[in-house]
Structures are given as structure tokens and as C-alpha cells.
Amino acid sequence: MQKSASSRTLTGVALVIGSCLSLPFGAAVAAQLFPVLGPWGVTSLRVAIAALLLLVIVRPRPRRWTRQQWAAALLFGLSLAAMNGFFYAAIDRIPLGPAVAIEFLGPLVLAAVLTRRLPDAVWVGVAVIGMGLLFVDGVVGAEPLDPLGVVFILIAAGFWAMYIRTSAKVGAVIPGSGGLAMGLVVAAVLLLPVGIPTATVVAADPQLLLLAGITAVLSSVIPYSFELAALRRLPQRVFGVLLSLEPAFATLAGWLILGQDASPLRLLAIALVVAASIGTTLGIRRARRRADDAEPAADSTTEPGAVPGSDRRNGPETGVFTAPIPLPD
Template sequence: MSHARWARALPFLAVLGSVTALGLGTSLAKQHLFPQVGALGTTALRVGFSALLVVLMWRPWRRALRPGDGWAVLRYGVALGFMNLLFYQALQTIPFGIAVAIEFSGPLAVAMAGSRRAVDLLWLALAITGLALLLPLTQGVDVATLDPVGVAYALAAAACWGSYIVFGKRLSHLHAGHSVSLGLSVAALSVMPFGVAHAGASLLSPQVLMWGLVVAAISSAIPITLEMVALKRLPPSAFGIMISMEPAVAALLGMLILHEQLDARQWLAIGSIMAAAAGSSLTVRPAPTDADASQVVT
């Protein structure tokens, strides 16, 4: 492959690698950690080890914060921590790909909140259609209906993802590695007490610790690195279009690793939400292309 072709392909490969690594790490967590320490214990391990790895990678103590940044980091980190905790709670009872699709409603809502253009009504309609196809809103439903509690957790995770983006924008003057490492540290402090209270000494099992470290590396350290490679070479709109493939990748990994089978209606719902995310990214107003905390999915 020529240098020019490689340069064009690298951002796409980086985003594909990022969403695949994130999905693989989450699938391994559900397969190997959920049975031993539950969703809360898994969250504590994943976020705790992720914070440790990213702090060692970026060494945030080398950079100073401005006055007021501490409060912004606190809100950003708490939103990040509970986004992970609530998402893992959702995974206990609903399929991986569907949980990701529902969670995407958070950033979609943020993207559309300030819009006044007619084209955005199309993306909003697609997102609402996808959610309507997924949510258990009818009576007398069959066994394929999603668990309402799991759906509620996924919607709460979506709200946290939206908050994470809003709070992350207020840290956009910081280097992405600096803000993410500080945010993950706060996230770990926010969710680890829940995991310790739920799983206790089981978290210290060598096998559990090993899987926790593996999941953290695959789910956080690798995706963050790859996304920052992509963000340096892509405008935010193009990055948003590419990252919208995440629900489909999650659904495929859930099918291959977790044996979670989706029906045609659920695949159609995932496709509608992906189209809404891609379309919203395509038509968004131009923005600076520097990576900031709100653009790094952890």
C-alpha cells in the first residue's frame, strides 16, 4: 500500500480498531467477570484499572489546572463513572448491541439540542423510530421483549453520556490525555465503592484481577489511543460518522462471543439509530478539529 493510501486508510482503521476493541473488552467482561463479581464489581475493576493505565500513560500531574477546572473535572469524571456503571447494569438483562444503540440516544440528544434546522428533524425521527422499535412499550408482549429495568439502565447511561459530553466540552482547553486521565481517576473513585460493597473480597481473586486488567486495557487504553490517532486526522463530523458503527459492531460481537441473537426488528432499530448518529454528524455545523475530552469514548 502506498504512503498516500495508507494515510487515507489509517483514520478509518483506527476508528474500526477502537470500536472493535471496546466491544471485545465489554463482551469479555460480560462473559468472564459478570458471573464472578457482577456488573458493579466489573465496573469497579474496569474503571479502576483503566484509570491506572491512563494515568501512567499521560502523567497528568505534569500539567497545571486553571482555577475552576477542578469542579469541571469532578462533574466530568462522575458522569463518566456512572455512564459505565449504568451501562454495565443494563448489560445484565439486555443484549450488548441493543444497550449500545439505546445509549447512543444521549450524544444524539446533545447534538440535536441546539439545532434549529429542518434536516435535523429527519435524524430525530430516525432516532425516535429506532428507540420505539426497541423499547418495551406495549402490553401482552412476547418473550423477545426487552427487560424494562435493563432498558431503564441503558437510558440512564445515555443521560450520563450526554452529560459527559457537555462537561467534557468545558475541559476542551486541556490536552485530551490530561482531561481523560483526571476524569477517569474521578470516575474510579465514584464507582469503586459500589463494586467493593457488592463483590467484596472476590475482587482480589487473582483470576478476577487478571481479567479486570485485560478488560481495562482492551476497553479503555487501546480505544483512547486509537481514537486520538483518528481525531488528529479527521474533522469531528467524519469521526462521528465512523463512530456510529459502534452499535452494529457491538451487536455482531454479542452474537459471536455472547451468543446473543437479535431479530429483524431489533436490527432495524439499531440501523435507524446508527443512521441518525451518522446523519447528525454529517450535517453538524463546522467545529474545531482538535481532540477534546468530549470526543474520547471510554
């Protein structure tokens, strides 16, 4: 049991890192399309392409779904559309690294709400200090952050937290990747008003379509598939803090592809966020070992296979806690 739980944890961590690598490089490619298509146009095109790809690959059968499954997919699609749209609107105005770091406030707040262990709260505090340094750098640094861009990324942060919750729900009630495919379809439909003008521009330039396809694969298909699989193996609060690796990869992508430099203070802020991620990762592995060791001695009133204080009825990979989940990308 202990070895199996540890293996699931390592797989979940690897999946999140893969997502963190893919997303910012996809965003850096997308930023090159903004002057022609605009951030919302790129969002619409990217989501539509990703939806078509997954429909062909996954071939979901939504006609057999229950009302609960449809509700989960619809909320998931809403979070995808808004999170991606506002994120692209933000990185059209502020550098990629700080944008991803500020957006992390969404899952950070979610992690703080869901945490039940003191070490988790401490690491969340470390990440908050990093956010504070990033704010200071954005105000007094050589390149102040655009206020409207900061507003956009804060809105995206809220929808990122919603994405984590809704994607966990989709993973729990819809088998396979069918929920992800239909969630992207819902997002594509919601973005259709800004997507129709974009489609006419892209149709006249195949190179734009190629860049949009690369963006869709790097920013939607790969990361969302990885994150959906990771959420089946990691608790939501840990998943949220693990994604703090993204600012580091985003800074690297912004530097390599877009030529965006980072000040020492900004790099320190990002390092603190990454430190919080590493600390939480190590903490969950220790907690799972203790939980597995304690299972044989569980109280007789506890359901077989369950750890007191958590819900393991759906298997140890779900990480669903007894805190109410009212239900990402």
C-alpha cells in the same frame, strides 16, 4: 485549508469507529465477570485498572491545574463513573445490542439539541424511528426486555450525553490526555465503596484479574483516548450521531462472544441507526467544504478565520458552536 479540514474529519471518523469497535467487545468480556463480581464491581475494577494504566503512561501534573481544569476533570469523572456503572447494570439484564441502541438516546438528544442544519435533523429522525422499532421489538418480541434493565440504560444514556459534553470541555482546557487520566482517577474514587469487596475476590483469582485488565483496555483506555481525540476534530453533534455505529458492533459482539441472537425487527432498527450515522458523516464533510469555500467572503465584522454562526477561534478541529456549553465515556 479545505484539504486539511477534510483530513481532520476523516481522522475523527476513523477514531470514533475504532472506539465503536473496542467498547462493545470489552463489554462482552466484562459480562462474563458479572456472575462473580457483579456489574458495579466489574465497573469499579475496570475503571481503577484503566486509571492506573493511564497514570503510568500519561503522567499528568494536576498540581499545576487551574480551578477550571479541575472542575472539568471532576465532572468528567462523575459522568464516567455513572455512565459505566448503569450501563453494566443494564447489560446484566438485557442483551448488549439493544442496550447500546437505547443508550444512544443520550447523544441522540444531544445531537438534536445542538443541530443547526435540516439534514442533521432528518437523520436524527431516522435514528428515532430505529429506536421506536427497537422498543416495539422489546415489548412484543420473543424475548421482551427487562423493565429494570431498560431504566438502567436510560439513566446511562443521560450520563452518556454528559460524558460527551464534559469530555469536550476536558479536551478544550486540559492539553494531551492528562484530563482523561485524572477523570478516570476521579471515577475510580467515586466507585471505591463497591470496589473494595471486588478487589479481595480478584486477588484470590489471577484469571479474573486478567479478564478485568482486558476489559479495562478495550472498554476504557482505547475508546476514551480515541473519543477525546475525535472530539478535537468533529463537532459534538456529529460525534454524538457517529457513535450510533455502536449498536451494530455491539450486536456483533453479543452474538460472537455471548451467543445473543437478534430478531429481524431488531436488526432493522439497528440498521436505521447506522444509516443515520452514515448520513450525518457525509453531511458534515459537505458542510465543511462549503464553510471553507465561504471563508474568504466572510463579513468584515466576523473574526478572522471564523465562519458565521460558529466559533472557530480554537481552530477548525474543535467544532465548538456558539450555542452555550454549560460545562463524556
